[in-house]
Amino acid sequence: MATKIEVKRKPAQKTQEKNEETKTVYIMGKAHKVPAEATIMGAIEYAGYQIKRGAGCREGFCGACATVYRLPGDYKIYTGLACATLVEEGMWLAQLPAIPPQKAVYDINKLEPNVETIQVLYPEVFRCVACNTCTKACPQDLEVMDYIQAAKRGDIEMLMDLSFDCVSCGLCAIRCPAEITQMNVGLLGRRLYGKYLSKETKQLKNRINEIKEHKFDKEFKRLMEMKKDQLKKEYYARDSE
Amino acid sequence: MYPEYMTPSLEKVAQTRNKRYEMAKSGKPVFPPMTADQREEVLNRFHPDYETDSKKKVRIGPNKGEILTTEISDLLEAHSRIKPDLFDLSNPDYETDVLIIGGGGAGCAAAIEAMNNGVKSIISTKLRLGDANSMMSQGGMQAAVSETDSPPRHYLDIVGGGHFDNKPELVRALTEAGPGIVKWLEELGVVWDKMEDGSMYLLHGGGTSRKRMHSARDYTGAIILRTLMDEVKNNPEKVIILEFMPIIELIMDEKGRCAGGVIYNMETEEYFTVKAKATIITTGGYGRLHIRGFDTTNHYGATADGLVMAYRAGAKLLYMDSVQYHPTGAAFPEQIAGYLITEKIRGAGGQPLNIDGELFVFPREPRDVEASALMRECLEHKKGIITPSGRCGVWLDSPLIEIIQGEGYVNKQFPAMHHQFIRYGIDITKEPMLVYPSLHYQNGGIEINEKTETNLPGLYVAGEASGGVHGRNRLMGNSVLDYNVFGRRAGKEAAHYAKSAKLGKLTLQHIQDYENQLKAARIKTDSISPILLPSYTPEDVLKRQLTACYEGTLR
Ligand SMILES: Cc1cc2nc3c(=O)[nH]c(=O)nc-3n(C[C@H](O)[C@H](O)[C@H](O)COP(=O)(O)OP(=O)(O)OC[C@H]3O[C@@H](n4cnc5c(N)ncnc54)[C@H](O)[C@@H]3O)c2cc1C
Ligand code: FES
Numbered sequence: 119m120a121t122k123i124e125v126k127r128k129p130a131q132k133t134q135e136k137n138e139e140t141k142t143v144y145i146m147g148k149a150h151k152v153p154a155e156a157t158i159m160g161a162i163e164y165a166g167y168q169i170k171r172g173a174g175c176r177e178g179f180c181g182a183c184a185t186v187y188r189l190p191g192d193y194k195i196y197t198g199l200a201c202a203t204l205v206e207e208g209m210w211l212a213q214l215p216a217i218p219p220q221k222a223v224y225d226i227n228k229l230e231p232n233v234e235t236i237q238v239l240y241p242e243v244f245r246c247v248a249c250n251t252c253t254k255a256c257p258q259d260l261e262v263m264d265y266i267q268a269a270k271r272g273d274i275e276m277l278m279d280l281s282f283d284c285v286s287c288g289l290c291a292i293r294c295p296a297e298i299t300q301m302n303v304g305l306l307g308r309r310l311y312g313k314y315l316s317k318e319t320k321q322l323k324n325r326i327n328e329i330k331e332h333k334f335d336k337e338f339k340r341l342m343e344m345k346k347d348q349l350k351k352e353y354y355a356r357d358s359e
Numbered sequence: 360m361y362p363e364y365m366t367p368s369l370e371k372v373a374q375t376r377n378k379r380y381e382m383a384k385s386g387k388p389v390f391p392p393m394t395a396d397q398r399e400e401v402l403n404r405f406h407p408d409y410e411t412d413s414k415k416k417v418r419i420g421p422n423k424g425e426i427l428t429t430e431i432s433d434l435l436e437a438h439s440r441i442k443p444d445l446f447d448l449s450n451p452d453y454e455t456d457v458l459i460i461g462g463g464g465a466g467c468a469a470a471i472e473a474m475n476n477g478v479k480s481i482i483s484t485k486l487r488l489g490d491a492n493s494m495m496s497q498g499g500m501q502a503a504v505s506e507t508d509s510p511p512r513h514y515l516d517i518v519g520g521g522h523f524d525n526k527p528e529l530v531r532a533l534t535e536a537g538p539g540i541v542k543w544l545e546e547l548g549v550v551w552d553k554m555e556d557g558s559m560y561l562l563h564g565g566g567t568s569r570k571r572m573h574s575a576r577d578y579t580g581a582i583i584l585r586t587l588m589d590e591v592k593n594n595p596e597k598v599i600i601l602e603f604m605p606i607i608e609l610i611m612d613e614k615g616r617c618a619g620g621v622i623y624n625m626e627t628e629e630y631f632t633v634k635a636k637a638t639i640i641t642t643g644g645y646g647r648l649h650i651r652g653f654d655t656t657n658h659y660g661a662t663a664d665g666l667v668m669a670y671r672a673g674a675k676l677l678y679m680d681s682v683q684y685h686p687t688g689a690a691f692p693e694q695i696a697g698y699l700i701t702e703k704i705r706g707a708g709g710q711p712l713n714i715d716g717e718l719f720v721f722p723r724e725p726r727d728v729e730a731s732a733l734m735r736e737c738l739e740h741k742k743g744i745i746t747p748s749g750r751c752g753v754w755l756d757s758p759l760i761e762i763i764q765g766e767g768y769v770n771k772q773f774p775a776m777h778h779q780f781i782r783y784g785i786d787i788t789k790e791p792m793l794v795y796p797s798l799h800y801q802n803g804g805i806e807i808n809e810k811t812e813t814n815l816p817g818l819y820v821a822g823e824a825s826g827g828v829h830g831r832n833r834l835m836g837n838s839v840l841d842y843n844v845f846g847r848r849a850g851k852e853a854a855h856y857a858k859s860a861k862l863g864k865l866t867l868q869h870i871q872d873y874e875n876q877l878k879a880a881r882i883k884t885d886s887i888s889p890i891l892l893p894s895y896t897p898e899d900v901l902k903r904q905l906t907a908c909y910e911g912t913l914r
Contacts, residue, residue: 157694166900168892168914170603170625174490175658177698178779179581182490202782204694216487223593226548258778278550283578283774286585305585309548312586316550317557322504325538329510334535337511341518342527353519354395358568359507 144210158185158200158211171215178202181287181301184257187211197255197289217288220299222306231310233272240303243269245296252290252300258283262290262300269303274315277307360784361691361793368744371716372754372791379718380762383708392721398728405731405738407651407684414680419876420670421814427679430650434663435670436877437886440607440910441621441630443867448610451619451634451865455481455599456857457850458619458635460606460665463491464580464839465641465822465846467587472850474597478857480850481633482591482598483622485605485642485660485891489588492643492658492823493842496580497701497775499572500843501836502537504559508569510534517837520566520725521802521830524678528809529828533837536844541573544843547586550575552772562706564835565686566725572836577701577775580839604631605664607889608870609638609672609818612863617672617818619865625891625913634865636857637817639849640665641842644801644823647893650682653798654697664889665824669805671873674813677826678803683833686729687711688797690752692783697797700755700776702726702835704792707772708763712754712791713742719753727832730796737795744793752793761788800838802831811849817860819853821845887911 139154143161152161159173174182183200190208200213222239229235236243243266252262261280268276281304290300328334341349361369382389393401403409408428415432417425427435457473459466462484473480482488503513513534518525541559545551552560552574561570575582591598606620610632619635642665646657655661670676687700705711705722711729713719713736720732736753737743743751761769769788770777780787804826811819822842829837877884887910894912896904907914 155693160694163895164897166896166904168894168896168912169659170892171486173659174486175495177495177656177695178775179578180487180490180494180658182487202779204782221589221592223595225593226590282550282576282582283778285581305589308550308582309586309589312545312548312550316545317553319504319551319553319557319559321506321558322538322542325504326542329535329538334510337509338514338531338535341511341514342531346523349515349518349523350395353515353523356512356515356519356568359563359570 141205141207143205146212147210152205156205158198158203158205159183161205162200162213172200172213176201179285181285184214184217184287184289185211186214197257197293199257199285199287202257214292217292221302226309226313229310231274231314233270235310236269236272236303239306240269240298242296242298243303246270246298247296249295251293251295255289255293257287257289258285260284265304265307266298266300269307274307274310277304278311281307361790362747365744368714368716369790372712372756375712375716376756376759376762379710379756380759383759383763388721389710390718390721393724393728398724401731401735402727405734406727407653408680408682410651413651418880418882420873421673421675422679428650428682430648431663431666431679433886434648434667434888436882437884437888438874438877439671439870440623440887441870443870446621446632446867448632448865448867452631453481453633455479455633455635456637457853458483458633458638459641460620460639461491461641461643461824462488462600462602463641463643463822463842464493464584464587465842465849467584467591468843468846469639469641469821469850469853470591470598471587472847473854474594476851476854478854480598481601481635483601483604483606483620483633485603485625485664487602488591488600489584490658490660491584492661493580493584493839495656495658495699496839497577497699498564498703498706499562499574499579499836500839501564501567501571501834502541502573502840503534503569503571504538504541504573505561505570508571510537512569513537513571516567517834518830520834521832524830526827529807532809533828533840533844537840540840540843544583544586547590549583549586552576562703563723564706565702565723565729566834572703572706574703576771577703577773583839605891606633606668607664607891608867609668610634610865610867611672611869612865614863616816616860616862618862620668634862636860636862637819637853639819639821639853640669640805640824641820641822641846641849642824646798649893650798653684654688655798656685656688656697656699657798659892662890662893663801664891665820666805667889669813669818669820672815672818672869674815674818675806676803677806678831679826681802681831682798683726683800683802684730684796685799686726686733686796687755687794689792690750690795691746691793693746693748694783695779696750698779699797699799700792700794701773704755704757704760704773704776707760707768709760710756711794712756713740714744715742716754725832725834733794733796746793750795752795754791755794756791757787758789758791800833802829802833807845810852811845812852817856819849821849
């Protein structure tokens with residue numbers, strides 16, 4: 119018995135409403151009036167651009183939408199993620215369609231979690247002048263310079279911990295006077311930590327052995343052969359932790 | 360910041376919090392879980408899949424006559440982007456052993472196994488490598504690792520959640536491989552959340568009877584996928600990555616075997632051909648179709664391309680009548696409407712509450728049931744909270760988590776979520792979030808067997824694009840596991856197949872045949888698919904683009 123349901127639909131294609139509050143932004147120099155509460159990404163699309171480069175997850179995870187902007191009367195260049203930054207009046211903005219990558223190629227199985235690895239793969243890390251520009255550029259508010267300093271000391275755990283939320287947008291790298299690719303150093307650090315430094319999980323080893331020894335075969339077979347009704351009964355009767 | 364008119368309701372949430380904390384502490388369910396009948400009733404009445412016009416018969420192709428989700432039927436009953444006779448297939452632009460279509464989790468896992476099995480591959484992907492749903496999973500990955508748990512128990516939870524429609528051999532493959540995947544990923548360098556003694560930090564998810572959700576804070580997907588991508592990029596001589604170069608049709612050989620695809624360079628707008636001994640579709644889901652007008656949690660390129668090209672070539676789809684709405688998408692602020700609020704929030708003790716600050720559903724029902732219950736609270740009981748833009752939502756009490764799990768927990772375990780909201784002046788450790796279901800996951804897909812084979816020789820499918828693993832409703836944490844298990848399998852199986860495959864003459868005849876079927880069925884349509892990207896161009900702008908020519912949604 120279906121009831122008619124009113125669901126809030128997505129305003130997929132929005133036309134500008136007469137009384138809507140707007141702000142003026144300059145997309146690569148061209149003025150556009152956009153909804154006052156828009157994100158930069160929303161504003162670009164509202165202005166009529168079909169984004170190809172410059173949007174990925176649209177939720178602040180992938181780093182595809184690195185954007186630089188200036189504000190009126192302010193000499194600074196600001197950085198942000200287009201999907202997560204709100205427009206401001208007079209904002210002059212441009213997206214960075216791609217950031218030149220500098221990624222070391224390595225076999226993770228042949229590395230050691232120490233400072234020598236960093237020295238070999240990312241020697242430019244040691245040119246860090248501790249200017250903190252990377253930290254200021256980070257749209258995730260990470261302590262980027264601190265994790266680069268940790269890398270310099272071979273403190274892989276701190277490198278992992280402080281770089282954990284990195285979305286690899288590359289805004290740090292593009293601002294860095296020492297030309298470090300911080301996001302890739304962080305990634306290396308996390309992989310080194312996960313592989314070599316994280317504590318061993320005993321249960322995991324045991325469980326994998328049990329599976330290898332076919333401990334669950336019988337139970338699988340029983341469940342797989344069960345009729346739907348029976349399976350249903352068993353499902354609803356199962357206990358929960 | 361929440362608008363002032365919501366303050367009375369927020370105060371009620373705070374008032375009932377202590378009582379609800381006591382309940383949570385007691386260890387008993389904080390709200391009675393639904394019986395089978397109750398589940399059925401709420402689904403019937405409130406799940407969007409059960410609305411009368413939500414489904415439509417597809418009139419052509421391998422599933423002809425079957426009732427599918429309306430938007431899918433429409434997408435399948437559309438023209439190809441290309442005219443087959445414009446292509447010279449005797450001289451392909453690229454040649455490889457394995458063509459992998461889609462650079463998300465399943466695609467990268469497949470590429471790694473393909474190279475481990477000694478073959479070369481090309482990853483064609485629509486955006487950048489890793490711009491994918493896999494990058495966004497926050498909550499975690501299920502695997503039966505703890506002592507109180509077992510893979511068959513994981514199996515039972517999955518088939519119950521999937522309404523017993525799952526393909527048993529796929530569920531067994533999934534659950535049995537789970538612990539091995541945890542290990543494999545750790546050996547590649549994934550940083551799992553662990554306890555002091557090295558045991559895994561595990562939580563519940565919706566529909567789980569044991570704690571088996573493995574996580575990497577709330578960046579689980581990003582940590583896993585960046586690790587897989589890094590591994591792929593460390594082997595440039597074995598895997599070629601083509602970005603902003605989606606495949607838009609498959610190429611077959613004269614014997615009906617899949618033999619590669621037609622690539623579209625989205626920037627230069629050129630088309631190229633790829634000849635491959637084996638092809639793997641890992642194109643993910645379809646959230647950007649905005650089914651039934653819903654907001655979505657999905658990435659920009661989730662437009663069901665793989666389904667369309669496989670269907671035109673003759674692959675069978677399974678369960679394409681079932682859509683997953685995630686119970687908790689953001690309903691406020693407007694800028695992040697539809698964004699995912701991970702289920703782990705409820706796994707950690709967060710509770711959905713109505714305008715009076717009262718519980719109205721057990722917080723961890725399977726997704727479709729939970730989502731329907733939220734809609735019922737808003738639409739029938741009228742106990743939702745209306746936002747300034749007219750959306751309806753219910754509270755998700757995150758401050759309670761800090762009380763249950765201890766101060767600082769939210770910041771440590773949900774940094775992404777915390778960050779997301781603090782930008783808009785909402786501190787989720789102090790105030791709840793406002794949520795409403797959001798279009799999340801494609802439950803069905805291209806039918807596969809446990810070797811990820813389809814009914815077309817040489818065509819493999821893995822990840823969200825495939826159908827059968829999750830029946831008609833996926834549980835949280837099983838799809839990260841899915842793309843790892845079946846992505847790897849596809850890479851291995853395709854590599855083995857490619858080693859002995861000898862292709863015949865290449866052809867795009869199936870495109871012409873499909874076009875003829877459209878005609879024969881008297882289907883009149885201007886639609887073109889795959890659409891590649893959604894269009895968010897406002898209507899008044901479209902009207903002024905007098906000379907623009909749109910193919911699908913792209914000009
Ligand atoms: C916000 C969010 C949170 C989630 N959280 C969880 C969770 O906690 N636990 C869990 O288990 N699951 C979760 N999921 C689901 C899970 O992440 C996905 O189902 C899974 O990652 C899908 O992996 P995939 O490799 O199949 O697809 P994807 O990762 O989406 O990859 C598909 C790729 O193919 C590309 N592509 C598309 N069309 C084409 C084409 N025509 N040609 C070439 N390339 C193409 C896409 O751009 C993309 O790169 C979540 C999903 C979302 C959206
Ligand atoms: S689009 Fe992914 S971070 Fe902005």
